[in-house]
Amino acid sequence: MITVALDKTADDARPWIEKAQPTHPTLIDTRHVLADLYNVVNVPTIFWIDERGRIVRPNDVAFGADTFKHITGLESARHLGALRAWVSGERPALTAEDVRRHQPLPSEADQQARAEFGLGQWLWAQGRTEAAERHFVRGGELAPHDFTIRRGTMPMRGIDPMGPQFREMVQAWAGAGQPYYRPLPDTGGSAS
Amino acid sequence: MSAFTLIDADRVVAVEARVAGGQVLLEPGSLKDALGWEYHDGQLCSDAMCIPIAAESALVHDGGIELDAFARALDRPLAVDVEERAAYLGASARERAQALASQHAPDFTLPDLAGRSHSLSEQRGKKILLVAWASW
Numbered sequence: 112m113i114t115v116a117l118d119k120t121a122d123d124a125r126p127w128i129e130k131a132q133p134t135h136p137t138l139i140d141t142r143h144v145l146a147d148l149y150n151v152v153n154v155p156t157i158f159w160i161d162e163r164g165r166i167v168r169p170n171d172v173a174f175g176a177d178t179f180k181h182i183t184g185l186e187s188a189r190h191l192g193a194l195r196a197w198v199s200g201e202r203p204a205l206t207a208e209d210v211r212r213h214q215p216l217p218s219e220a221d222q223q224a225r226a227e228f229g230l231g232q233w234l235w236a237q238g239r240t241e242a243a244e245r246h247f248v249r250g251g252e253l254a255p256h257d258f259t260i261r262r263g264t265m266p267m268r269g270i271d272p273m274g275p276q277f278r279e280m281v282q283a284w285a286g287a288g289q290p291y292y293r294p295l296p297d298t299g300g301s302a303s
Numbered sequence: 304m305s306a307f308t309l310i311d312a313d314r315v316v317a318v319e320a321r322v323a324g325g326q327v328l329l330e331p332g333s334l335k336d337a338l339g340w341e342y343h344d345g346q347l348c349s350d351a352m353c354i355p356i357a358a359e360s361a362l363v364h365d366g367g368i369e370l371d372a373f374a375r376a377l378d379r380p381l382a383v384d385v386e387e388r389a390a391y392l393g394a395s396a397r398e399r400a401q402a403l404a405s406q407h408a409p410d411f412t413l414p415d416l417a418g419r420s421h422s423l424s425e426q427r428g429k430k431i432l433l434v435a436w437a438s439w
Contacts, residue, residue, distance in 0.1 A: 113426065117437045121416050124438050128416055136421040138413035142313070147394055148402075148409040151435045160408040160431040164424070169403075198430055207406060216400035223380040226393030230382040233310050233391065242387045262439055272439035
């Protein structure tokens with residue numbers, strides 16, 4: 112297991128990591144390197160990677176516990192069961208065809224949004240918070256489904272990422288018929 | 304020409320540039336020193352490759368290389384802040400999409416809390432659960 116925190120500083124992620132006392136690598140990604148390489152648009156996003164370094168379960172949503180189940184409607188057991196079965200060899204992962212079908216690929220607007228994030232993040236790190244804000248907002252406009260930008264930059268813009276502005280954003284998004292979390296559908300057989 | 308910051312992934316380089324009519328014009332020598340690209344005879348070349356430029360007038364103005372046209376020629380997104388004199392060259396959507404479509408997990412190297420670097424490729428040979436999360 113490898114965890115990657117898309118946070119503005121290591122100290123934002125530190126309390127959670129220290130409390131978990133992990134034995135696996137727990138990495139910090141202030142520049143959203145992982146989001147850029149794997150087209151991650153929200154957290155949590157999980158991937159299964161096999162022994163040969165192939166993605167065998169692309170961008171899926173899974174929680175390790177049921178703390179937020181009443182809000183997300185996502186049960187941790189579904190993914191944990193599938194994960195155990197894959198790791199023990201009881202059941203295979205997704206087929207290459209299912210991986211291809213479910214792998215979201217980034218558009219030009221997605222990558223332009225990530226460039227805006229990159230510039231904003233650099234400006235923010237230089238203490239240029241007002242200039243940074245322009246680019247974070249622009250990134251969110253270009254890729255409104257990218258909550259690593261829209262919500263993930265809230266702490267850099269002095270906005271509570273759990274507060275009223277976040278709730279308004281999610282309500283507007285859901286009101287437009289768009290899901291905040293996009294878990295993989297049950298593909299039956301191996302992926303269920 | 305005066306200092307302008309160009310961010311290319313984890314590289315932050317100072318280049319010589321001027322801003323004219325909302326466009327960033329790079330000093331050609333700067334383009335070569337900072338990014339390893341050079342324009343000559345209708346081609347934009349690096350050590351690895353050359354890209355033909357259909358209309359020189361779209362890339363070169365008053366002895367400067369237009370940054371926006373340069374990024375377009377490389378098929379890379381560009382975010383610019385003229386007031387802050389800084390720009391970020393992002394990753395091409397086509398390149399990222401091709402890499403993901405190949406189903407090979409892209410390698411990355413990131414620090415842990417102690418600042419020690421770890422790469423995905425160090426875990427090769429094991430089944431990996433990769434989790435992106437955040438405190439927000």
